[in-house]
Amino acid sequence: MTILRRAGAVIVGMIVAFLLVAGAEGIAHKIFPPPPGTNMQDMAQVKAFVATLPLSVLLIVLTGWLIATFVATWLAARIAGTPIPGYIVGGLLLCAGIANAFMIPQPVWFSIASIVIYISATWVGARAGARQQSAYA
Numbered sequence: 001m002t003i004l005r006r007a008g009a010v011i012v013g014m015i016v017a018f019l020l021v022a023g024a025e026g027i028a029h030k031i032f033p034p035p036p037g038t039n040m041q042d043m044a045q046v047k048a049f050v051a052t053l054p055l056s057v058l059l060i061v062l063t064g065w066l067i068a069t070f071v072a073t074w075l076a077a078r079i080a081g082t083p084i085p086g087y088i089v090g091g092l093l094l095c096a097g098i099a100n101a102f103m104i105p106q107p108v109w110f111s112i113a114s115i116v117i118y119i120s121a122t123w124v125g126a127r128a129g130a131r132q133q134s135a136y137a
Contacts, residue, residue: 077129
């Protein structure tokens, strides 16, 4: 039963992360949508669009990723009662963030900040979630 609880914790954590990231990125696109006619499948056009994004929009995205990673890893650790599922969720999010950095042209500082965010929010979220669980057990 423990393995099912831990696997479920990872699944729930990933779903929550996906929803929070989608929400943050949706807000960013509402604030600063791509110009009409922009083909988001054409990497040259994507790179040109990203280059025009104001700092505030990039910070909204990074903040969303920070919140999503913390909440998802905290929740996974809280459900499982151990930080390991939180670390798994964080590792998966880190892999997605690295893939994102390679697939979508973005400033180097943004890629570095996202990696730092994924690692630090995972460490804090998973530890906090597991600690809270043990305090109530």
